[in-house]
Amino acid sequence: MSIQVFILSKLMVGKTYPYELKKQMSEPIPLDELGGITESKLYYHFDALSKQGLIEPVEIIKEEHRPDKQVFAITAKGREELPNKIYKLFKSANDLNDMVIALANIKYVDSEIVVTLLKEKLTNYKAHWERIMNFDNTSPRDEKSENLNDLLVGYFTTKSDHTIHWLEEAIRQIEQGNL
Template identity: 55%
Template sequence: MAIQIYILSKLIEGNNYPYELKRQLSEPIPFDEFAGLTESKLYYHFEALTKQGLIEVVEVIREEHRPDKQVFAITEKGRKELPKKIYSLFEKSKAVSEMIIGLATLDYVDRDKVVLILEEKLQKHKERWNHMAAFREMIDVDESRMNFVNFMSDYFDSKAEHTAHWIEETIERIKQGKI
């Protein structure tokens, strides 16, 4: 979904072709490598978006001794669908790292709605974390397994605190207009 959001957001800015979008994503920082985005994956998503009617070919550039370049544009349906895809990304993300493309495309959505989605996500995260902590207290562990249980408890507590911290930080930065 993130790749499709990236493509749609770039096509709102202007018509473009797949190879150029991949090049833009790789310079100056190779985000395409970090995300494992290959040309074949990118072309797959262009094809999927075309089948959904969200983008369309508007020009074919033919150059001698080079493959044809298909130039794409976003359709009206694509413009309407982009915010829905961004909201869905925030709703489905389990960590801030999964929200990066959504955060990069906040200009295409209502920031207050994103904040509400994240506040609800944070509340559910804390409820789940508290439930698990209460459950741990009820477990009767024999002495031989106590070190392992303590290790796992520390790990998951740290991970839960980290996730909560960064969701809170993301909410605050969106509210302050720093993202």
């Protein structure tokens, strides 16, 4: 879904084709490699968006000794659907890492709705973590089991604290109009 939001947001700015987007993603930081986005994935999602009627081919660029390039533009339906796809990204995200594309395109949605979604996500995350931390396992453990338990509790506590901190920071930045 984030690839589709990325494509639609790029088409909000202007027409493009899959190979051009792939080039843009690899310079100056190889975002394509970091996100595991291949050219074939881009073509797949361009095709999926086209079948949904959210984008359409508008021209074909022909170059000698090169494959034809099919250029796409966003449709009215695509402009209408982009905010819904962004909201879905926020709803389905587990942490800030899953929200990068949505946050980068927050200008296409109502920030108050995003704040509401993130506050709900934060409340649910904290409640879930509280239930886990209050679980009382009284089964007998040997020293290695206790060491493993301490290691895992430390890891997951740090991870949880990190997630909570950055969700709170994202909410704060959005509320202040910084994103």
